[in-house]
Amino acid sequence: MPFDHVLITGASSGLGAALARAVSRPGAMLHLGARRAEVLEAVAESCRALGAEVHTRCVDVRDGAAMDDWILGAGRLDLVIANAGVSAGTGHATEAATAARDIFETNILGAMNTTLPALQVMAEQAPGPDGWRGHVAVVASLAAFVAGPSAPAYSASKATVQRWTEARDATERARGIRLHAVCPGFVRTAMTERNAFPMPWLMTAEQAAARTLKGIERGKLRIVYPRRLYVISRIVGALPPGLRNRLMSLVPPKAI
Secondary structure: OOOOEEEEEOOOOHHHHHHHHHHOOOOOEEEEEEOOHHHHHHHHHHHHOOOOEEEEEEOOOOOHHHHHHHHHOOOOOOEEEEOOOOOOOOOOOOOOHHHHHHHHHHHHHHHHHHHHHHHHHHHOOOOOOOOOOEEEEEEOOHHHHOOOOOOHHHHHHHHHHHHHHHHHHHHHHHHOEEEEEEEEOOEOOOOOOOOOOOOOOOEOHHHHHHHHHHHHHOOOOEEEEOHHHHHHHHHHHOOOHHHHHHHHOOOOOOOO
């Protein structure tokens, strides 16, 4: 079932832009947010060309007051996707403190600044055609299941939002709202272009967007893809930490 009123953060590129185009159609109203105004507007134009009504907002998800102002004033919201995120690795060094703080503030605080006002809006609106007042999808990663030594803040931040989303869904269902933890594998974006290590089953942003929306429409709480990489991630994540770190040190580290 297509969603009529959709809000997406991090919509200026990568998965966010692909999701925006995937939900665009005549009758759809999109609220797209990102930090880069010109790039975001280009995405918005491509969505308008597909028939959607689009409103853009240049906003930083770390700014709680700005996010509240945007989301609480957007009107009805059938689907909100907390997609904005950043990534950085250690390279061959120790993770920089500034990088770790930026990742935690964007990936965790930014997800909260998106999700919490969205839940407030949805709790006060009537159910949609599918019987739910709204859906909130938080984009985590398969990295949530592996404590990667070359990307400690990134894997920890994604584990945090994945666990929080899945736990919160249990109580939000009672209010008629669904949450979805989206855990993609490797997606071809600017974020992954710098990776010097193998990226098995690398997919396009369009493929990832289609799998994400399909999972939401099917009501899945944990949306994982590709399935083979998910299985491998769970196996590697279950290894003793010392052994896991030794094995992962054999591949090139994630770039700074």
